[in-house]
Amino acid sequence: MDLQLKDKSVIVTGAGSNIGRAITLGFAREGAKITLADIDAKQADAVATQARAIGAPSTEVVRCDVTQLDQVQAMFKRAVERHGTVDVLVNNVGWDQLMFFAQTTPELWQKIIQINFVGMLNCTHTALGIMASKNSGAIVSISSDASRQGEPREAVYGGMKAGINSFMKTIAKENGRNGIRCNVVCPGVTIPEDDEEVGANSMWVNKDTMFTAEQLAAIAKALPLKKVGRPRDIANAVVFLASDAVAGHVTGQVLSVSGGYSMVG
Ligand SMILES: NC(=O)c1ccc[n+]([C@@H]2O[C@H](COP(=O)([O-])OP(=O)(O)OC[C@H]3O[C@@H](n4cnc5c(N)ncnc54)[C@H](O)[C@@H]3O)[C@@H](O)[C@H]2O)c1
Numbered sequence: 455m456d457l458q459l460k461d462k463s464v465i466v467t468g469a470g471s472n473i474g475r476a477i478t479l480g481f482a483r484e485g486a487k488i489t490l491a492d493i494d495a496k497q498a499d500a501v502a503t504q505a506r507a508i509g510a511p512s513t514e515v516v517r518c519d520v521t522q523l524d525q526v527q528a529m530f531k532r533a534v535e536r537h538g539t540v541d542v543l544v545n546n547v548g549w550d551q552l553m554f555f556a557q558t559t560p561e562l563w564q565k566i567i568q569i570n571f572v573g574m575l576n577c578t579h580t581a582l583g584i585m586a587s588k589n590s591g592a593i594v595s596i597s598s599d600a601s602r603q604g605e606p607r608e609a610v611y612g613g614m615k616a617g618i619n620s621f622m623k624t625i626a627k628e629n630g631r632n633g634i635r636c637n638v639v640c641p642g643v644t645i646p647e648d649d650e651e652v653g654a655n656s657m658w659v660n661k662d663t664m665f666t667a668e669q670l671a672a673i674a675k676a677l678p679l680k681k682v683g684r685p686r687d688i689a690n691a692v693v694f695l696a697s698d699a700v701a702g703h704v705t706g707q708v709l710s711v712s713g714g715y716s717m718v719g
Contacts, residue, residue, distance in 0.1 A: 457697035460485035461511065462621045464696070465530070465535035467520050467577060468547035470497030471656040472646045473596065477544055478502075480511035480693040486542070489533040491518040491526075497653030512537060520547050520573030523580075529596030530580045539588060542696045543581040545574040545595040548615075549657060552664060563610050570614040574621075582629060589633040592696045595622050596688070597708065599642045612676040615640070619708045627704030635705040637695045642712025643673050644683035651685065678714030687711050 458668055464481045468474040469490035481488055482505035490505075492498040495517040514536045518529040533540055549569040551562060571645040585591025600608040601615035619638050626636035643665065645658070652658045665673070674682050691711045695701050710716045 456699065457484050457693065458699040459542075459697055462486045463489070463533060463539050464539040464542040464544065465489045465491060465533055465540055465577075465581070465700070466544045466546055467491045467518075467573070470494045470501055471530050472652050472654045472658055473641065473644055473685045473688045474544075475501045475651055476547060476689035477692050478505050479508060479687035480686070481542075481696075482497070482506070482508050482513075484693060484697075485502045485509050487537040488510040489514045489516060489529070489537065489540075491516050491520065491529050492653075493517065494653040495657045497655075501694060520577055521568040523576045525575075525578040525599070526580050530584065534584065540584045540675055543577060543591070544692055544696070545577050545591045545593065545618075547573050548596060548598070548611075550608060550611040552607040554607055558610065566569040566610045567614055570611060571617050574618055578621075578625060581687060582634065583624075585634045586629065586632045591632075591633065592635040592697070592698065593622070593636045593702075594692050594695045595636075595638050596692075597638045597640045599640045599710055599712045601640060602710065602718060604710075613717075623706045630705055635695075635698075635701070635707070637701075637704060638708040639688060639691045639695065640708060640710040640712065641688045641701060642677070642683055642710070642715040643670070644685060644688055645670065646682060674713075677712075681713060683711065 464486045469478045470492040490498040498515045514527040518525045597615040597618045600612035622636045622638045
């Protein structure tokens, strides 16, 4: 099936690791031109090389901290200079430190709020200016099933991800008339295939601080599909939602890709 993403200009934030990496490679297979925005430019460079090898006609790596609006605006400027416009934005950056809320500090709350929510605001606001002027565009934000389920040790993170779900529905309603579609993908636990898929800033760089092997086995056993997610599972959903050819009548939706962990209907 032709998703008609060839030569489209796509920005992926947090493109260097795990899910962002798989999303980047998913768009590369469709022949999209990709801007990889990450605080870890070295890791993003490695992914860009892989993306070009499998079909991306052009890649641009921009070192960018999405929590800083001036850096985000400069990153979008580079994307437009290099690829002419921005057709698709994937708000993928996210971060958490698993901890019961009673043990957390205000400093940790602020970090989680900035990376998971304010970064997404910065990128979405900048993208809308470009997309509205040409009456087309797709924005996909990566949330989490923690936003739908209430997940112990993920209170502030889950709250911010729930904020993303609500925010994106409003943005979908405000911008549908401008031909802009806005959707959300909620991963469940999604683990890298191997260590090369994560960079130094990845949440997964010390896997055991996230989940032990025993915890992962228990999570898989509890899921209807009996397996945890892989980054390509999320990438497939994102590429689908980004494509006007196959998802042109889909907006304001929150799609769980989590082995059946949450079922919302
Ligand atoms: N992996 C999971 O189990 C899982 C589950 C639910 C939701 N998610 C969400 O999926 C998304 C990707 O998760 P992941 O597991 O691939 O994460 P990851 O930690 O492996 O990768 C995140 C990437 O973002 C970059 N980054 C971090 N802060 C940044 C910033 N301020 N500006 C720019 N780049 C920054 C990192 O360098 C890294 O390359 C996140 O939004 C996360 O919350 C992941």
